[in-house]
Amino acid sequence: MSRRRETLLTLPSLAWMLVFFAIPAGLVVAMAFRPSDLRGGAGEGWTLETLRTVARADYLPVVWRTVWMSAATTALCVTIALPVAFHLVRVAELWRRMLLLLIIVPFLTNFIIRVFAWKSLLHPEGLLTQALVRGGVVAEDALLLNNAGAVLLVLVYTHLPFAILPLYAAAEKFEMPLLDAARDLGAGPLRALAGVWLPGVRRGIVSACIMVFVCTLGQYVIPQFVGGPQDEMLGNKITQRAFGDRNLPHASALAACLLMAVLVPMLLTALWRRARGKEAVS
Amino acid sequence: MDDFLVIEKVTKRFGAVRAVDCITLRIACGESFSLLGPSGCGKTTLLRMIAGFERPDEGRILLEGEDITTLPPERRPVNTVFQNYALFPHLSVEENIGFGLKMAGVERGEARQRVARMLELVKMQDQRAKRPAQLSGGQKQRVAIARALVNQPRVLLLDEPLAALDLKLRQHMLGELHAIHQEVGTTFIYVTHDQGEAISLSDRIAVLNAGRVEQVDTPARLYEAPGSHFVAAFVGDANFLPARVLEVRHEGYVRVACEELGNPLACTALPLSAGQQARLMVRPEKLLITRERPEAGERVNVWAGTITDVTYFGAYLRFVVQAGETALLVQMANNRFASSGTVPGRGERVYVSFHPEEARVVAADSQG
Numbered sequence: 001m002s003r004r005r006e007t008l009l010t011l012p013s014l015a016w017m018l019v020f021f022a023i024p025a026g027l028v029v030a031m032a033f034r035p036s037d038l039r040g041g042a043g044e045g046w047t048l049e050t051l052r053t054v055a056r057a058d059y060l061p062v063v064w065r066t067v068w069m070s071a072a073t074t075a076l077c078v079t080i081a082l083p084v085a086f087h088l089v090r091v092a093e094l095w096r097r098m099l100l101l102l103i104i105v106p107f108l109t110n111f112i113i114r115v116f117a118w119k120s121l122l123h124p125e126g127l128l129t130q131a132l133v134r135g136g137v138v139a140e141d142a143l144l145l146n147n148a149g150a151v152l153l154v155l156v157y158t159h160l161p162f163a164i165l166p167l168y169a170a171a172e173k174f175e176m177p178l179l180d181a182a183r184d185l186g187a188g189p190l191r192a193l194a195g196v197w198l199p200g201v202r203r204g205i206v207s208a209c210i211m212v213f214v215c216t217l218g219q220y221v222i223p224q225f226v227g228g229p230q231d232e233m234l235g236n237k238i239t240q241r242a243f244g245d246r247n248l249p250h251a252s253a254l255a256a257c258l259l260m261a262v263l264v265p266m267l268l269t270a271l272w273r274r275a276r277g278k279e280a281v282s
Numbered sequence: 283m284d285d286f287l288v289i290e291k292v293t294k295r296f297g298a299v300r301a302v303d304c305i306t307l308r309i310a311c312g313e314s315f316s317l318l319g320p321s322g323c324g325k326t327t328l329l330r331m332i333a334g335f336e337r338p339d340e341g342r343i344l345l346e347g348e349d350i351t352t353l354p355p356e357r358r359p360v361n362t363v364f365q366n367y368a369l370f371p372h373l374s375v376e377e378n379i380g381f382g383l384k385m386a387g388v389e390r391g392e393a394r395q396r397v398a399r400m401l402e403l404v405k406m407q408d409q410r411a412k413r414p415a416q417l418s419g420g421q422k423q424r425v426a427i428a429r430a431l432v433n434q435p436r437v438l439l440l441d442e443p444l445a446a447l448d449l450k451l452r453q454h455m456l457g458e459l460h461a462i463h464q465e466v467g468t469t470f471i472y473v474t475h476d477q478g479e480a481i482s483l484s485d486r487i488a489v490l491n492a493g494r495v496e497q498v499d500t501p502a503r504l505y506e507a508p509g510s511h512f513v514a515a516f517v518g519d520a521n522f523l524p525a526r527v528l529e530v531r532h533e534g535y536v537r538v539a540c541e542e543l544g545n546p547l548a549c550t551a552l553p554l555s556a557g558q559q560a561r562l563m564v565r566p567e568k569l570l571i572t573r574e575r576p577e578a579g580e581r582v583n584v585w586a587g588t589i590t591d592v593t594y595f596g597a598y599l600r601f602v603v604q605a606g607e608t609a610l611l612v613q614m615a616n617n618r619f620a621s622s623g624t625v626p627g628r629g630e631r632v633y634v635s636f637h638p639e640e641a642r643v644v645a646a647d648s649q650g
Contacts (some may be wrong), residue, residue, distance in 0.1 A: 180335055181368040183355040186385035199372040
């Protein structure tokens with residue numbers, strides 16, 4: 001295929017990325033350099049004052065909590081998704097389709113509704129809480145809602161498909177005879193999985209981590225509905241600045257920081273992969 | 283010493299299908315043994331049971347007198363060369379070969395030496411740092427053999443190891459496999475559907491059909507003295523003619539009636555009796571085409587016919603000769619015609635003859 005044709009073929013996706021990603025992201029970053037306007041918009045001219053305000057305000061605990069929560073969610077999601085993906089490719093075709101549907105169908109329900117469902121499940125009078133109390137798993141006065149645990153639980157629930165689907169895709173490409181080969185060469189079942197299957201699906205693991213981590217970083221609905229005031233994440237702060245304080249430049253500055261925090265590592269990963277790819281070919 | 287590896291009345295069912303149906307085999311130490319049969323005959327299932335990936339529903343597998351039927355694959359002194367090789371894509375050639383030693387906890391210095399020796403055996407010293415994706419089919423094959431042999435298995439299992447290679451490379455690797463077997467002396471069990479591979483690699487072959495053993499014999503005996511129609515048809519080409527036993531003579535000679543083709547004399551290993559229905563089997567290369575009628579003595583069978591097709595294969599030619607209702611396949615070396623000058627052509631009337639020792643009467647009832 002000629003270079004010209006290649007360029008032509010990538011044009012639609014390039015245009016899409018430009019209109020729906022690059023330009024909006026650029027606008028957000030630009031907004032961070034505007035002075036704030038008391039009426040709720042952005043003022044005229046350019047200034048570094050907003051960034052200074054952001055730096056002065058003590059966001060460190062929130063940033064720390066955001067990163068920690070995202071990391072924990074990612075770790076839990078991938079840990080759960082690994083065995084799920086492994087078994088998905090091994091079960092019979094009919095079962096596999098059923099299970100995949102079960103994973104995907106909840107997605108078709110509105111996200112807010114699902115969060116509210118969790119809210120009512122975890123409520124002291126909710127089904128889940130009541131069942132757990134009756135089963136003697138938790139104490140009668142246990143609070144399952146409005147704490148970090150609830151936030152983590154719903155974060156994991158929401159993002160699990162983002163981990164399962166890329167891992168399933170990777171696991172499907174994995175050649176199962178390799179596990180036989182490892183067993184044949186003296187590896188026990190677990191050692192074969194760790195030594196051959198995990199490296200075999202490592203691209204899926206990386207994709208799953210990025211998907212879950214990036215999506216969790218920007219979360220604000222879940223902490224707001226099932227978390228307490230001490231469980232706020234950076235997303236909540238951005239919402240508050242934008243909709244509560246009507247300070248768009250301040251919110252944009254925070255959003256830009258979050259954007260960079262995601263884009264820079266991803267860019268580095270891509271570069272590293274490319275360098276390694278070249279090395280492997282030569 | 284025929285009891286090195288014993289497969290004793292082993293049965294394996296998948297649902298209602300008996301993939302392996304009460305098979306018993308005894309394999310000697312150092313032997314190169316083939317499991318030959320069409321796809322679905324149970325040869326791969328049998329191999330997987332020896333390797334430990336499947337457990338027999340009935341029967342036992344004994345290695346050097348020890349019952350290994352229920353041992354998991356990682357605890358059997360048996361290694362496998364997999365179909366499509368199953369090399370670990372994330373490891374280098376060297377790491378692939380060293381995998382088993384690492385699992386066994388072999389000390390690092392010794393492991394390196396053994397890997398180096400294997401690299402030398404399969405002539406892959408220069409490729410040690412490469413990944414499997416960078417290797418050709420033949421090279422992958424060699425790594426797969428080295429990766430299995432480095433563990434010094436009591437038995438090496440090879441599952442259709444040449445199926446993924448092209449013809450030229452297959453013939454080359456066939457030679458190499460033979461040489462490797464000669465050098466290491468390990469017992470080889472070789473699964474294939476290709477009778478050519480089985481014949482040129484094995485000391486003995488078990489021909490499998492529908493989960494059962496049809497015949498276990500040396501390649502030459504299988505070819506020259508097949509016990510059943512199935513074996514005769516599967517190992518090499520053959521002409522089959524319906525025949526009725528007329529007279530059983532001493533020393534395994536029988537005279538049969540072949541409808542319009544007269545009453546030829548042939549050999550058999552079967553306990554036949556007069557009047558029985560059977561089949562007469564003659565290999566294409568055992569038939570001789572001549573323009574003159576050969577002197578029809580007591581021991582020569584002669585049929586007259588017309589050549590309907592000639593195919594040139596270089597070293598040999600293949601003829602189809604129509605004799606009455608029967609189309610006979612005849613193969614003759616090119617140099618057989620050197621003295622007479624010309625090769626008989628299509629439409630020519632010729633005589634097809636063969637010696638009784640070159641034809642066999644096999645059972646008619648076996649399927650295939």
